[in-house]
Amino acid sequence: MNRSVDRSRLPVEEERAMLRDSVRGFLEAHWPSAGAVERARDPAAVATLWRALVGQGLASLGGMPEEGGLRELAIVMEELGRSAAPAPQLGAATV
Helix, strand or coil: CCCCCCHHHCCHHHHHHHHHHHHHHHHHHHCCCCCHHHHHCCHHHHHHHHHHHHHCCHHHCCCCHHHCCHHHHHHHHHHHHHCCCCCCHHHHHHC
């Protein structure tokens, strides 16, 4: 997700598809759905996941439109749900 892409040249839907693919790939690598429920019981594992998501800049989505609006936040939350990742994404966006 840290790839250098000139976002001003991408159609909005293409940009959102890239976000979805990027978050999905990130979660497949850092929080595979196999064993996710068991890992979610481990506070250290959840904290490690959240730090990694913050490091990717996902915690700022929804807060300021130029950093990603509500649709982008919904995409991230959808992917978190898809992988059963218990990250406090909505809480971070509404603070």
